[in-house]
Amino acid sequence: MREVPDYWRIADDVIADVRTKRLNPGDRLPSISQLRDKYGVSHGTVQMAYARLEALRVIRRQQxxxxxxxxxxxWMREP
Structure with missing residues (x-):
């Protein structure tokens, strides 16, 4: 069985938090540094997770x- 990449796992955790309403529309996500420390991954891994979430339209970035x-x-489909 293949292991899920870290960036995919982080993105899935964010999606799960939205589905369970731990995160709501307009909520600000933790910084890249905070997620890097929480998951024990590199800056680039968190960037990839954010890129995936952005592609899925789960998040939006504001410079x-x-x-x-x-x-x-x-973006969310009913189960």
Missing amino acids: GKGVFVTDPKT
């Missing part, structure tokens, strides 16, 4: 302000 959760209605 100089941070990374924010988007409205799940725009």
Whole structure:
């Protein structure tokens, strides 16, 4: 069985937090440094997780302000 890449696991954790309403639309995500320390991964790994989340439209980045959760209605499918 193949191991899930760290960046995928981080992105999945953020998505799970949105689905369970631990994160809500407009909430600011932790900084790259904070996630790097939490998961014990490199800066680049967190960047890849954010890139994946951005591609899935789960987050939006605002230059100089941070990374924010988007409205799940725009990307989340009902189970």
